[in-house]
């Protein structure tokens with residue numbers, strides 16, 4: 006018989022051990038699966054390694070990792086407060102929408118740097134405003150923010166779809182329902198082969214860490230997350246702290262949208278967020294809401310995504326199998342967190358016999 | 365009736381060479397002790413000496429790093445609490461784990477049924493049988509949220525007995541009980557001993573250990589100091605074993621020239637969220653250089669009094685003046701800024717006042733981080749302060765960056781009190797400051813409070829132990845059901861009188877005096893304390909039986 010008991014005495018070092026074991030197991034299982042499907046895992050590894058080694062591949066992984074990391078940094082601020090913001094997807098879109106809107110009203114001759122700066126500000130504002138209603142409702146009426154942030158995603162998606170098909174339909178696209186691309190002067194400049202978003206991410210990760218660990222406001226955010234009662238006791242106004250933290254979280258997500266728009270997509274569409282807002286939630290959790298770890302995990306996720314692409318493209322493995330391998334790795338990663346918190350007990354039969362009481 | 369057979373040769377429990385470390389913290393090192401059948405065995409030790417850890421190992425919550433556990437001569441290796449209970453070891457934790465909305469029976473039976481439907485009638489009968497056998501007087505159909513703390517504890521005990529435990533571990537069971545409830549608990553435990561059950565009893569109150577237990581095992585810094593029989597031992601000898609040297613166990617009460625009125629509360633009434641009246645027309649004065657004690661059964665309005673003064677709870681009526689200025693309705697932060705410090709140690713110790721997941725340095729900042737200029741936290745100052753507090757209160761921790769959650773119960777409290785005193789308050793409110801603290805630390809706290817008093821701080825000390833209240837305080841205010849039944853001079857009052865007042869009696873017998881007349885504030889027009897002395901509301905008071913029973917809050 007199997008049974009589950011809470012582990013009360015896990016230490017940090019052992020937790021790291023479990024996580025490493027999980028990664029190894031995931032690779033082993035993936036290898037076995039590939040083998041079972043009639044492919045040679047060694048060949049796959051060889052092909053993938055040769056693809057991955059190139060600088061171009063590295064650049065493309067970083068490009069994927071940038072929005073993932075930014076969005077994860079964003080949601081982890083809200084998660085620190087135990088405000089379950091699962092609306093990053095919508096906030097990303099609304100950030101990109103606000104950036105597009107600003108860009109469209111700027112005169113054509115606006116210098117690129119100024120345009121980018123204004124679009125970034127618009128992105129911050131767009132994301133923050135989209136996070137505002139759920140935060141207000143939670144602060145004022147204690148409504149469940151999970152539902153509200155989730156629903157706001159769908160409103161954002163439909164809104165952009167409406168813009169694309171009706172309001173902002175680009176006449177130059179010859180009937181194709183598409184919003185006009187942003188001018189080329191607004192594209193983010195490249196540095197070392199990747200748009201400068203990667204520098205922004207590093208700076209943001211540092212700032213987010215400084216904010217949470219070193220500033221008074223960040224301290225309040227952490228205390229509110231631990232216990233609202235204690236926060237009140239320490240003289241904090243819980244509603245205000247909550248609002249501030251969620252706005253910050255939304256603003257960062259909005260900026261993520263702008264970076265995607267100006268860095269890689271160049272045109273607003275409802276596919277722009279592409280699930281990054283949801284993947285970011287998993288990344289934030291796996292990283293234990295720690296900014297430096299988020300950078301690493303986001304990169305690993307990007308590598309996984311990229312690797313799945315190569316398996317298809319280079320090693321000739323069907324996309325379904327590549328997706329399955331991706332799922333396996335995720336399964337082991339999440340599973341390891343379970344083993345860190347619980348232990349499973351295998352019970353032999355004679356031990357299950359319960360002693361009877363004798364009243 | 366097949367009770368457990370007490371056997372002379374085999375001890376009920378034999379633990380040997382137990383080691384358990386958490387990272388770098390050696391909570392247990394080579395600990396060994398044995399418990400006989402039919403004995404009540406006390407486990408003593410200062411805060412952080414490893415008592416709870418050892419008992420958590422015995423009840424299967426932690427796995428030991430090394431060492432062996434034998435139950436009735438058979439070696440066992442528990443992997444979860446279920447293994448331990450299956451072999452007859454049941455632990456009652458200090459924090460109750462009951463479902464409030466369910467009845468006693470549902471709580472007791474939960475998780476034991478093999479099928480989906482349990483035989484309620486049979487279960488009820490068995491619970492009744494236990495209850496009769498140990499004179500518990502428990503109604504199986506009473507809902508937990510209608511129960512007093514003592515009754516809840518009875519349910520916890522029955523829960524483990526029902527599962528067949530005949531070795532009972534009680535981790536600080538008396539910390540939150542009233543004297544009457546403690547008496548009843550001891551009665552139950554003595555009956556269990558008669559039946560051959562073994563009881564392991566953890567407490568910091570030595571007089572309890574002396575009156576209840578047969579033998580005592582003392583731990584110090586994770587190691588066994590020794591086991592002695594209570595009969596040939598004295599309190600001071602036990603303290604010496606625990607601390608490692610002789611300690612002076614007297615509380616002094618310096619007389620301080622009062623330097624004026626600090627706080628005056630008039631006709632304060634407070635209702636909780638459900639509209640139940642928690643404070644009813646409370647009035648008192650508190651002077652600088654004075655310790656005013658507050659005595660009362662658990663839940664008589666102590667919490668509301670603290671929270672209302674600290675600005676965390678709205679009042680329905682009345683006034684609170686601090687240095688003559690009305691502070692009702694001010695924000696908690698304003699009140700902290702004025703120099704009013706409130707610390708309330710709740711029953712779970714972590715509910716308010718500390719952030720469990722943060723380290724000591726962070727927690728030290730909690731109250732005053734906002735008063736420093738700039739956007740950033742002043743961590744250098746906080747670290748320095750944290751180090752000071754750790755050394756001054758001899759807090760047992762691997763470092764100031766250790767999360768508070770991982771400290772032992774007593775050390776957690778020292779962090780709170782250390783911080784509050786460090787804020788240099790003008791008014792220090794402290795509720796249940798020594799809940800769960802070891803003797804040595806308790807006396808450290810009394811000394812710290814006296815230091816504050818001598819410095820001219822006004823201290824409101826909400827306590828449970830009447831002996832301490834009588835020794836430490838200048839005056840004692842007694843609360844019953846949210847009303848003040850009287851304010852007495854602690855130097856001339858007795859435990860019995862205060863005990864009576866705690867159950868609602870307003871004393872008018874000889875020796876009773878109005879210690880300090882409470883003059884009305886300019887704007888308020890009545891002197892309620894004096895009023896009540898003249899005409900005690902008999903309808904609000906509950907008669908206490910001669911044995912002190914039946915006097916609990918209804």
Ligand SMILES: Nc1ncnc2c1ncn2[C@@H]1O[C@H](COP(=O)(O)OP(=O)(O)OP(=O)(O)O)[C@@H](O)[C@H]1O
Nearest residue numbers: 386391411412413414415416417770771772773774
């Ligand atoms: N889960 C844990 N993780 C890390 N350290 C722990 C943990 N539990 C206990 N400790 C440490 O082990 C030591 C012993 O703690 P324990 O709770 O057993 O003490 P105790 O004797 O019960 O003290 P108290 O009387 O204050 O309750 C303490 O230093 C404590 O900080």
Ligand SMILES: [Mg+2]
Nearest residue numbers: 415416772773
């Ligand atoms: Mg303990």
